[in-house]
Amino acid sequence: MKNNLKKYTEFINEELTAKEKLSDDELSISLATFSASFAGRNDNEEKFLILRYKFWDNIIDMTEDLRPRSFSDMCKGNTNPEEDYKELQSLMDKKGWDIQSIKNLFSPQVDEICGYGIGDLVEGKTTDKFRSILAKLNSQRVNTSTLSNIQDPFRNNSLDEQNGHTDIYLYFTFKQLGLNPDFIGLGGEGWSTFTDKEEIIIRYRYGYHHTKYGQMMLKQMNYTQEEFREKALESLQEIIFDEWHTRLFSFYKETKKDVKDIREVSRFIDSLKLEEYSIIEDDRMIIYTKEIANDINKVFPNFTDEKEICSAFTKFLSDFNLDIDFTGNELIINSKFQEI
Numbered sequence: 001m002k003n004n005l006k007k008y009t010e011f012i013n014e015e016l017t018a019k020e021k022l023s024d025d026e027l028s029i030s031l032a033t034f035s036a037s038f039a040g041r042n043d044n045e046e047k048f049l050i051l052r053y054k055f056w057d058n059i060i061d062m063t064e065d066l067r068p069r070s071f072s073d074m075c076k077g078n079t080n081p082e083e084d085y086k087e088l089q090s091l092m093d094k095k096g097w098d099i100q101s102i103k104n105l106f107s108p109q110v111d112e113i114c115g116y117g118i119g120d121l122v123e124g125k126t127t128d129k130f131r132s133i134l135a136k137l138n139s140q141r142v143n144t145s146t147l148s149n150i151q152d153p154f155r156n157n158s159l160d161e162q163n164g165h166t167d168i169y170l171y172f173t174f175k176q177l178g179l180n181p182d183f184i185g186l187g188g189e190g191w192s193t194f195t196d197k198e199e200i201i202i203r204y205r206y207g208y209h210h211t212k213y214g215q216m217m218l219k220q221m222n223y224t225q226e227e228f229r230e231k232a233l234e235s236l237q238e239i240i241f242d243e244w245h246t247r248l249f250s251f252y253k254e255t256k257k258d259v260k261d262i263r264e265v266s267r268f269i270d271s272l273k274l275e276e277y278s279i280i281e282d283d284r285m286i287i288y289t290k291e292i293a294n295d296i297n298k299v300f301p302n303f304t305d306e307k308e309i310c311s312a313f314t315k316f317l318s319d320f321n322l323d324i325d326f327t328g329n330e331l332i333i334n335s336k337f338q339e340i
Contacts, residue, residue: 021096063169
C-alpha cells in the first residue's frame with residue numbers, strides 16, 4: 001500500500017517521533033484531576049474532546065488520497081485487508097495513535113466525560129449529552145476555533161461515509177478494541193448487506209468471492225461462498241434470456257471482423273426468441289444450438305455453426321463456473337432453474 005500513499009511522508013513528517021497520545025499514566029492522572037473538580041471549568045474535558053477531534057482528523061488525512069476510493073473497487077483486487085490495516089495502523093502509530101492510546105481515549109470513563117462513544121464518532125451522531133457539554137464550554141468562553149474543531153467530526157460526511165480504506169481501518173480497530181467490527185458497514189451503510197439480485201450478480205461476476213476484501217463482504221452478509229454463488233444463480237435463466245442476443249453479437253463482432261453486414265446479422269439475432277430454441281427443466285437448461293445456427297444461416301448463408309453458438313454461450317457464462325456439456329447439437333447447462 002505504501003506506493004499508494006500519495007502523502008505518506010507528509011502525513012508522518014510532522015510528528016515522526018510522536019509519543020503516545022494518551023498513555024495509561026496520562027489517562028489515570030487526567031481522570032483523577034477530573035474527579036477532583038466539582039465545579040467550574042475542567043481543562044481535561046476540553047483535552048479529551050480535542051484529542052478525539054485529532055484522532056478523527058488524522059484518519060481523514062491518512063486515507064483521503066488512497067486509491068481506489070470505494071470498498072467495491074477494493075473487492076476486485078488481490079490485496080490483503082489485514083496487511084493493509086497493519087500499514088495504516090503503522091502510520092497512526094507514528095502520529096502517536098498506538099492502540100493503547102485509542103483504547104484509553106474511548107474508554108467508558110472518557111466516553112462519559114465527552115458525552116459520546118466511538119460509535120457516535122463513526123456515525124457523526126450528536127448526542128444530547130454532547131450538546132449539553134458544548135453549551136457549557138461555550139458559556140465558559142472556550143476558544144471559538146477549539147469549539148469548532150470539537151464539533152468537526154459531526155458535520156458533513158461521517159467517518160463511515162469516507163472511503164474503503166477508512167472502513168478497513170475502523171473495522172480492524174473495532175476488533176482491537178474488543179467491539180463488534182460489523183458495526184462498520186463495509187462500503188457504506190447497507191452496501192455489503194444489499195441483496196438485490198442484480199447487485200449480487202454484478203459482485204459475483206467481478207469475482208468478489210475470490211478476493212480477501214470480497215470475502216470480508218460475504219462475512220458481513222453472513223454468506224458462505226457457496227451461498228453467494230447460489231444466490232447469484234437464482235436469476236441465471238433471466239440473465240441468459242436478457243443478454244444472449246448481445247453476447248452472441250459481441251462474439252461474432254470479435255471473430256468475424258471482415259463481415260460487412262454484421263449489423264444486419266445483429267438485427268436478425270435480436271428478432272429471435274430463445275424460448276423457441278430451449279427447454280427448461282428443474283436441474284438444467286437445454287439450448288438447441290444447431291437450430292439457432294440453421295435459422296441464422298437461412299438468412300445469412302454459411303455464416304455460423306453450432307460450435308460457434310456454443311462458444312459464444314460458454315464465454316458468456318464463464319463467470320458462473322457452471323457445469324456445461326455440448327453434445328454437438330445442444331448445449332446443456334446443468335444448474336437449478338426457476339420459471340420466470
